[in-house]
Amino acid sequence: MTTRRERNRLSTIEEIKSTAWKQIGELGAASLSLRAIAREMGMTAPGLYRYYADRDALVTALLIDAFDSFSAALESARDACPADDHAGRFFAIGRAYFQWGAANPQKYLFLFGTPISGYQFSGEVGPSAQRSFLVLQGVLGEAAAAGKLSGAVSTLGLPTSLQSQYEMLGQYGMPYTPEVTHLALTVWAVIHGITSLHLYNYLAGFLGGQMGAFIDHELEKLSRQLGLSQENP
């Protein structure tokens, strides 16, 4: 049972975080300010310390929330496709990844860009961060299990050093084969690279307004390399 005080506390925590997100969206993650949050909430800065030990603790909580929201966006895009349409699911999460970043640039940079000055990554965010990666890994894993990953897997074998490294992960609970893990990492790197360069505005000079065509074309290329789509979509 939740007492009145506990409800108030939770609601205050929510207000702190939503105010923080509002300011991150307006001014960027780097200029997050406890005092500004308190000011906008109509209280003084030291009062926030009753809810978060220090600024880093708030940043950690925001990171966890953002990763969870990011993962939820990927999962919902994935679930909009039938489970046996592996190519469709791959496209869906690829587009969702990029579009979530494009729609929430400050949030994405908060997750995958240099965080706050002096912030040290807390181990608490690990599970939430891995959850988003697991979406991609899961789609590739199920495609592999269904025998639909005919492409790049076999054409160029993994070097033994990577092979044994991935096998070691399996012994610690990684639920997919070395090939799937490796492909998920490389696909992640590609999509993150495009999204990241886009958000830093390094691509606009080359692509003009054709960013959407660019990402779609690259996803299609990846899908073909993986052997997911054999014919034109």
Add this chain to the structure above:
Amino acid sequence: MTTRRERNRLSTIEEIKSTAWKQIGELGAASLSLRAIAREMGMTAPGLYRYYADRDALVTALLIDAFDSFSAALESARDACPADDHAGRFFAIGRAYFQWGAANPQKYLFLFGTPISGYQFSGEVGPSAQRSFLVLQGVLGEAAAAGKLSGAVSTLGLPTSLQSQYEMLGQYGMPYTPEVTHLALTVWAVIHGITSLHLYNYLAGFLGGQMGAFIDHELEKLSRQLGLSQENP
């Protein structure tokens, strides 16, 4: 002819920048502080304003220097390979890109990560930034001109929207074909993605100490996709 005062001024500017780099290397780019620089130099903070209009002007100068040093590293790696060894040059700049980032994490994140709080990208850095991209584009362009880019170019044509966008760039002085420009962008995205995820420590949990094997394997895959290397190296 350079007067004594001008030499002093230049030497002070160099000291400011080198002190800034030292502190960026130690504490990260986000916690760059004019006062700390002045303190370490044995002067007071307002004195720095005789050399840079504000902190953003210093950041801009540092960005230009870092891009130039980055480009120089890529160019020197490229020139260590004979001009007709296109595959070798591709590997060389790919490895040099990643290794420069791994060896200078704070510098790389300074260039391709969220910069300083509230910093607005100045147009002055454009030329220095493009120079590094031109190294990659140049290697692919010369390979294409020599007919050594047999791979992915033809297997999947560019969509017309991208094709015409790249052609428009050509009319504004872009010295390479649409295919070369597009491939250079995608290769850049891949290498940047891997480097970026590596520097944010998102890969260590998966790859352990096998980061070098990972990047080499991915470069080899890229090289094959481009048709640069047809047989084992």
Add this chain to the structure above:
DNA sequence: CTCTAATTGTTTACAGTGTTTACATTTTAT
């Protein structure tokens, strides 16, 4: 060489930041 002007630096000050300490107030539980 002298005088003027530009350059370089310091001192002081203001507004902003994260954080700590001490204190007051409110709410809960005994």
Add this chain to the structure above:
DNA sequence: ATAAAATGTAAACACTGTAAACAATTAGAG
């Protein structure tokens, strides 16, 4: 009703970037 816990504020400290006023040094012209 009383003791304890929770929540907030006020004041202070050590930082930050930046602006204004002032002093010292240096360069060039007469």
